[in-house]
Amino acid sequence: MTALSLTVNGDQVSVEVEPRTLLVELLREHLGLTGTHVGCDTSQCGACVVHVDGRSIKSCTMLAVEAEGAQVTTIEGVGARGSLHPVQEAFHETHGLQCGYCTPGMIMSAIDLLKQNPDPNEHEIRDWLEGNICRCTGYHNIVKAVQHAGATMRASVQEVK
Structure with missing residues (x-):
């Protein structure tokens, strides 16, 4: 297991993950942020796009450990509290x-x-x-x-x- 610390939707998160864990798996399975979808597992569909340090990335192509220290924003974090983006x-x-x-x-x-x-x-x-x-x-x-x-x-x- 690898200790990981990052900011997700403005909240500091510390979690332990297997080194092979994909960012999409961290978001969905470990953090319960299921708005990020897995559509193909091959980076072809774009259903898993999130922002890492302000840039859009396909989270099925990034290991969670690569997001160490990063600011990650998911669909759940783009709107202001109580309103849509x-x-x-x-x-x-x-x-x-x-x-x-x-x-x-x-x-x-x-x-x-x-x-x-x-x-x-x-x-x-x-x-x-x-x-x-x-x-x-x-x-x-x-x-x-x-x-x-x-x-x-x-x-x-x-x-x-």
Whole structure:
């Protein structure tokens, strides 16, 4: 067993894990954060995307011990307490989900995209989300959701100025 200390959704966590434990397993099985989904076990689908130190990663490709000292954010940690993140709200408002299985990974990827590019066009969104598979939709409403969230987030930045 290996002792591990990291911050998950703003909370300091100390846990012992087998060295081979994947980050997704730590989150789901050890910490009970089941919003991060396992869809393929081969890093093809993107259902397991979380943020590690502010960047989106597929948590099925990262060993938990590699997250030692890191700041990890899951879908459960993106909204303010009691309210949805603008990207979560946009997915709801524009019907950017159907079964919902891919949604947490899509949202986590979209948040990272909008942090790096606050006003992406359709091609940029589709290119960024290429590693996230949705088996239910044609991605049209997912793209609309990301565009809607970007507009909302840009407007809120303008209001602060």
